[in-house]
Amino acid sequence: MRIPFEVMVDQFEKVLLLRGMDGPSAKLSATLIAETSLEGVYTHGANRFCFYVKNIDDKVVDINARASRVDTFGALERWDGKQGPGNLNAHICMKRAIELAKGHTIGCVALANNSHWMRPGTYGLMAAEEDCIGILWTNTLPLMPAWGGKDAKVGNNPIVFAIPSKDGPVLVDAAMSQFSYGKMETYKREGRPLPFDGGFDKEGNPSRDAAAIMESRRPMPMGFWKGTSLSLALDLIAAALSGGMTTQAIGKEEVEKGVSQIFIAISLSNLPDREAIEEKIAASLADLKSSIPMDPSNPVRFPGEKRKTLREENLRDGIPMDERVWEKILEL
Amino acid sequence: MRIPFEVMVDQFEKVLLLRGMDGPSAKLSATLIAETSLEGVYTHGANRFCFYVKNIDDKVVDINARASRVDTFGALERWDGKQGPGNLNAHICMKRAIELAKGHTIGCVALANNSHWMRPGTYGLMAAEEDCIGILWTNTLPLMPAWGGKDAKVGNNPIVFAIPSKDGPVLVDAAMSQFSYGKMETYKREGRPLPFDGGFDKEGNPSRDAAAIMESRRPMPMGFWKGTSLSLALDLIAAALSGGMTTQAIGKEEVEKGVSQIFIAISLSNLPDREAIEEKIAASLADLKSSIPMDPSNPVRFPGEKRKTLREENLRDGIPMDERVWEKILEL
Numbered sequence: 001m002r003i004p005f006e007v008m009v010d011q012f013e014k015v016l017l018l019r020g021m022d023g024p025s026a027k028l029s030a031t032l033i034a035e036t037s038l039e040g041v042y043t044h045g046a047n048r049f050c051f052y053v054k055n056i057d058d059k060v061v062d063i064n065a066r067a068s069r070v071d072t073f074g075a076l077e078r079w080d081g082k083q084g085p086g087n088l089n090a091h092i093c094m095k096r097a098i099e100l101a102k103g104h105t106i107g108c109v110a111l112a113n114n115s116h117w118m119r120p121g122t123y124g125l126m127a128a129e130e131d132c133i134g135i136l137w138t139n140t141l142p143l144m145p146a147w148g149g150k151d152a153k154v155g156n157n158p159i160v161f162a163i164p165s166k167d168g169p170v171l172v173d174a175a176m177s178q179f180s181y182g183k184m185e186t187y188k189r190e191g192r193p194l195p196f197d198g199g200f201d202k203e204g205n206p207s208r209d210a211a212a213i214m215e216s217r218r219p220m221p222m223g224f225w226k227g228t229s230l231s232l233a234l235d236l237i238a239a240a241l242s243g244g245m246t247t248q249a250i251g252k253e254e255v256e257k258g259v260s261q262i263f264i265a266i267s268l269s270n271l272p273d274r275e276a277i278e279e280k281i282a283a284s285l286a287d288l289k290s291s292i293p294m295d296p297s298n299p300v301r302f303p304g305e306k307r308k309t310l311r312e313e314n315l316r317d318g319i320p321m322d323e324r325v326w327e328k329i330l331e332l
Numbered sequence: 333m334r335i336p337f338e339v340m341v342d343q344f345e346k347v348l349l350l351r352g353m354d355g356p357s358a359k360l361s362a363t364l365i366a367e368t369s370l371e372g373v374y375t376h377g378a379n380r381f382c383f384y385v386k387n388i389d390d391k392v393v394d395i396n397a398r399a400s401r402v403d404t405f406g407a408l409e410r411w412d413g414k415q416g417p418g419n420l421n422a423h424i425c426m427k428r429a430i431e432l433a434k435g436h437t438i439g440c441v442a443l444a445n446n447s448h449w450m451r452p453g454t455y456g457l458m459a460a461e462e463d464c465i466g467i468l469w470t471n472t473l474p475l476m477p478a479w480g481g482k483d484a485k486v487g488n489n490p491i492v493f494a495i496p497s498k499d500g501p502v503l504v505d506a507a508m509s510q511f512s513y514g515k516m517e518t519y520k521r522e523g524r525p526l527p528f529d530g531g532f533d534k535e536g537n538p539s540r541d542a543a544a545i546m547e548s549r550r551p552m553p554m555g556f557w558k559g560t561s562l563s564l565a566l567d568l569i570a571a572a573l574s575g576g577m578t579t580q581a582i583g584k585e586e587v588e589k590g591v592s593q594i595f596i597a598i599s600l601s602n603l604p605d606r607e608a609i610e611e612k613i614a615a616s617l618a619d620l621k622s623s624i625p626m627d628p629s630n631p632v633r634f635p636g637e638k639r640k641t642l643r644e645e646n647l648r649d650g651i652p653m654d655e656r657v658w659e660k661i662l663e664l
Binding site: 071073074075076103104105106107108133135145146147148149150151153154161163170172174178196204222223224226227229230232233234235236237239240241243245246247248249264266268270271272273276277280281283284287288291292293294295298300302303 | 403405406407408435436437438439440465467477478479480481482483485486493495502504506510528536554555556558559561562564565566567568569571572573575577578579580581596598600602603604605608609612613615616619620623624625626627630632634635
């Protein structure tokens with residue numbers, strides 16, 4: 001089935017208002033989550049709305065708490081998320097990082113005690129819309145073993161790079177595991193094997209079986225040893241700068257809560273050669289797209305390129321939705 | 333054979349002085365390159381000294397040029413490397429980023445027109461020594477295809493994260509290809525297969541044969557599609573902020589020259605809870621090291637952990653060196 005964008009926003013808004021969220025926040029949160037599905041990131045939008053509401057109902061998320069500034073250190077600020085709604089807190093902090101970037105050209109907000117921020121790319125797009133480069137990441141609870149280890153010790157710590165361009169933002173949104181749990185969930189549901197080894201089964205054998213990997217909690221890091229190392233670095237930086245928890249500390253909680261996040265914005269408008277920058281980005285993207293494809297029916301695209309088309313399609317035809325999930329959302 | 337550290341520094345210094353480099357620069361450059369081998373990063377130290385000197389002899393590198401500031405934008409500065417020696421320019425810019433970080437907590441130097449900076453990790457360690465987090469990267473000439481493409485379009489664009497810790501810096505130094513050309517060169521020389529598919533051969537088949545991959549110029553990106561996307565983002569950011577060349581533009585040159593680089597430093601000393609930060613980093617590293625290892629004889633280590641031991645060993649016993657390479661260096 002397909003749900004019109006406005007219907008989805010209205011339904012999410014209604015559910016959040018019912019739980020006591022203030023009007024503007026409910027509208028914003030509903031819009032951010034529906035837009036995620038609208039742009040084709042189905043794993044992190046409407047399909048996670050029940051999880052979002054469950055965390056509110058379970059008091060893991062404090063529906064009325066919002067991030068506030070703790071301290072300022074030049075171009076870097078520390079904020080405390082107070083376990084409020086993760087997407088609203090992240091929205092506040094990215095907005096502030098952009099303001100800092102307008103003043104200092106580079107600005108950084110380090111946020112402690114946040115809840116799950118839903119789709120990471122959302123905040124990268126905010127930066128790009130304000131003519132800023134956005135670099136942001138989060139830590140998570142321990143989700144995968146370090147390379148060479150068996151037990152989950154590091155997060156999958158997604159990182160986002162967003163770069164404005166006249167063809168639409170270049171948007172890289174990558175977890176440090178080769179496949180996100182959301183993606184593995186999809187393969188599991190559809191009973192398909194992963195296209196590459198995505199982890200280890202309980203016996204320690206490399207595997208393409210999403211269900212077996214989710215059971216063993218041993219997904220493969222992106223780039224093997226490289227993914228683990230990058231994940232650790234992102235975690236330590238986020239916790240150090242925000243004054244918040246590391247993945248190791250989050251792992252002691254019963255559920256994931258109190259994650260640490262970094263929002264860096266760099267203002268391109270502050271630079272004198274803005275037009276030359278535009279041209280060199282366009283030339284790079286055109287060159288990339290001129291790649292000789294391995295599969296002639298599948299031309300090389302830049303990351304984020306499909307977003308606009310998907311958005312238009314889903315605005316026109318409605319957002320593809322699993323009927324059972326939508327039924328659940330209507331009952332919330 | 334093993335060469336004492338001091339002998340190596342003296343030899344490099346002599347060669348550079350002979351070519352007209354000023355005394356302090358020759359000393360610094362020689363030390364940086366010898367220290368790379370001292371710390372066990374054999375691919376990027378003494379083994380590349382002939383390449384470093386060849387670029388000077390071929391006038392690809394201007395031995396007398398040094399990076400200078402072009403413009404200041406708050407906490408971000410633009411510098412021009414003028415095609416001077418890459419390691420000396422990077423040293424100047426990292427030093428400046430650290431100064432900016434001491435003032436603004438976060439500081440960024442964007443460097444255009446640099447030459448190959450040799451070992452990326454060198455500048456991360458500089459940041460850590462000044463109690464800063466270091467985040468730095470470079471673009472390169474096109475070295476690998478975009479995911480789904482056949483012809484080399486993106487750089488391998490190494491990125492470094494360095495984080496001070498009481499157990500020695502956490503140091504992540506990762507190219508966006510699964511295996512660096514330097515590493516593949518080693519496997520090729522030793523006639524060993526790569527431990528994982530490292531690229532495609534000329535027929536487009538996934539391959540562990542380093543020689544075949546180097547010939548096809550089709551190394552595998554780290555994390556498949558993720559490595560290509562990250563590489564593109566790092567490239568565009570470096571070129572945009574520095575005002576320098578993208579990978580695409582560098583590809584038009586006959587040899588790699590005029591790369592764009594980013595040096596970000598974040599001062600931990602500026603934060604009020606420095607001690608708590610130390611403790612949470614130590615707890616994370618201890619937890620990581622307590623992983624149940626897949627191979628009991630091979631405990632999990634944090635990135636950068638082996639550095640100190642290797643350094644001590646090589647200081648005591650001399651630096652392992654291929655006799656033929658050392659002979660060539662003596663003839664320079």
